[in-house]
Amino acid sequence: MTTRWVSVAALRAHGVPARSRIGFADYFDEGSHGDHVIVEWFDGSRWVATDTQLDPSAGFPVDVLLAADAGxxxxxxxxxxxxxxxxxLHPGDVISCHSPREVVYEVDLRQRLPTTP
Structure with missing residues (x-):
């Protein structure tokens, strides 16, 4: 995932809004839908997706999530x-979270966050 983080950082350093997006890629291995991270950057009117692991001229689809988002x-x-x-995709009632700062903690998914009025 390093190439994605570097890409997002480089775009942001140049003033371009950028983010990473996690989804399922079905274009690496036929019949497989592996979890995968892509980069999105804002062109001033919409978010544009790109996969920094792939040659842009290869014509791979980026992500089923993007298609679903588009309707x-x-x-x-x-x-x-x-x-x-x-x-x-069904991890159970309690999950383990690992932060970039190497803090590990458990989250009980059965508990709801308090809502604000």
């Missing part, structure tokens, strides 16, 4: 199916 119903169905069948 693609087939992508929505693929995401729903993935969520329903992939046990990695």
């Amino acid at each position: 693609d119903q087939a992508a929505e169905r693929r995401l729903a199916e993935r969520y329903a069948t992939d046990p990695r």
Whole structure:
């Protein structure tokens, strides 16, 4: 993931709004939907996705999440199916969080955060 973080940092250093995005890439191995991180940068009117691991001229699709966000119903169905069948997306009631500062703590997903009026 280092190339993504460096790309986001470089874009931001040049005043370009940028962020990383996590989703499932189905374009590396046929039949596989591995978790993957991409970079998005804001061109002044919309967020543009790019995968810094790939040659931009190769023509790979970036991410099923982007298609679903754009209203693609087939992508929505693929995401729903993935969520329903992939046990990695159902981690249990308590998860372990690891911060960039090497702090490790548990979060109980059954507890709700207080809402503000």
